[in-house]
Amino acid sequence: MNKRIYLDYAATTPVKEEVFQAMKPYFTEAFGNPSSVYSYGREGKQAIDTARKQVAKAIGSKTDEIFFTGGGSEADNWAIKGIAYANKNKGKHIITSNIEHHAVLHTCEYLEKEGFKVTYLEVDEYGQIRIEDLKKAITDETILITIMFANNEVGTIQHIKEIGEIAREHKIYFHTDAVQALGNVKIDVNELNIDLLSVSAHKVYGPKGVGALYVRKGIKLFSFIHGGAQERRRRAGTENVAGIVGFGKAAEMATENLEEHVSKIKKLRDKLIDGINERIKYVRLNGHPTDRLPGNVNFVFEFIEGESLLLSLDLIGVAGSSGSACTSGSLDPSHVLMALGLPHEIAHGSLRLTIGDFTTEEDIDYVLENLPKIVDRLRMMSPLYEEVLKGGQK
Numbered sequence: 001m002n003k004r005i006y007l008d009y010a011a012t013t014p015v016k017e018e019v020f021q022a023m024k025p026y027f028t029e030a031f032g033n034p035s036s037v038y039s040y041g042r043e044g045k046q047a048i049d050t051a052r053k054q055v056a057k058a059i060g061s062k063t064d065e066i067f068f069t070g071g072g073s074e075a076d077n078w079a080i081k082g083i084a085y086a087n088k089n090k091g092k093h094i095i096t097s098n099i100e101h102h103a104v105l106h107t108c109e110y111l112e113k114e115g116f117k118v119t120y121l122e123v124d125e126y127g128q129i130r131i132e133d134l135k136k137a138i139t140d141e142t143i144l145i146t147i148m149f150a151n152n153e154v155g156t157i158q159h160i161k162e163i164g165e166i167a168r169e170h171k172i173y174f175h176t177d178a179v180q181a182l183g184n185v186k187i188d189v190n191e192l193n194i195d196l197l198s199v200s201a202h203k204v205y206g207p208k209g210v211g212a213l214y215v216r217k218g219i220k221l222f223s224f225i226h227g228g229a230q231e232r233r234r235r236a237g238t239e240n241v242a243g244i245v246g247f248g249k250a251a252e253m254a255t256e257n258l259e260e261h262v263s264k265i266k267k268l269r270d271k272l273i274d275g276i277n278e279r280i281k282y283v284r285l286n287g288h289p290t291d292r293l294p295g296n297v298n299f300v301f302e303f304i305e306g307e308s309l310l311l312s313l314d315l316i317g318v319a320g321s322s323g324s325a326c327t328s329g330s331l332d333p334s335h336v337l338m339a340l341g342l343p344h345e346i347a348h349g350s351l352r353l354t355i356g357d358f359t360t361e362e363d364i365d366y367v368l369e370n371l372p373k374i375v376d377r378l379r380m381m382s383p384l385y386e387e388v389l390k391g392g393q394k
């Protein structure tokens, strides 16, 4: 088989063998409906209880503060719309940032059509919101602050604890999309003053289509899926038992060896960042140099298109991304890169490579050996680069 190297862990991750093994019985012999009273049902119910404990432990919450959903997008939608509709008599103002995942941004845009007011905070050149801007944006009408824990494209981590403190002082709910943070940053919802938090299984070596929303005890939230009494009457529908079991196992594995995992991934990330900086001219790292996800590498390569770079990498078996997988197929540069202040034509030359548990040092060597050649070849076809060569030094 031809060589294949996966460097798109921010888009999704493979299900780990242990996770898969934990899930398997719930498709076949332990298939009962968790709402049924006989033993088949009880098996399913117990398995969900265990998974709820595992996810709660991974973020430092209580078990009954975890509600399973159909993924990270649903958790984001639920948190934001749920708080908005439950508190619209108190106020109709929401604060977010302009680098959020579309699951947050498009939900906020939808609420604007419903009569809510949304402030989209700008970020600095590294992708962090300014705490001063947040303070200034707060009004008597503000009911929710939703700021992502870590960005999926450029890897920037926000000052979550400070944001949580400000929200707490003003008695405003604080939601964070922690889909990229789980398994990469230590999360403790109490220490960080977080009221609602979204996570997703498939970003932490669990299955796709399952996630969870943490809701601090006592917080009223609108529900949107009406029917049976599942998830303590907050989200109806027969549970995705196998998926939830897989998420529980994955969340446990992702957080029990967190430091070891982080230091291993970081080493590979830094080798790739340093290697690119040493070997290729006219490049720039996007995102924050240190407040950064351990596996995120995102570079601008001047004079070339990220899409061409991706295709050339695909030809040698390397899978990366030119921004967010959700936006590829569209020709506009990503909203995140634009928010960092990159000019349009430069933002187009971006490449994201994200490292995970199965990445090896050899994988990084292979990329470092081949990427400079690809970049050279693509630049040779660029009229802009020709100008640079003619003009000597840029």
Ligand SMILES: *Cc1c(COP(=O)(O)O)cnc(C)c1O
Residues within 6 Å of the ligand: 010, 011, 070, 071, 072, 073, 074, 076, 101, 103, 148, 150, 151, 152, 177, 179, 180, 200, 201, 202, 203, 209, 210, 211
């Ligand atoms: C992947 C992702 C989501 C969406 O999660 P799904 O489970 O794919 O719906 C939301 N936010 C961030 C930051 C993500 O990376």
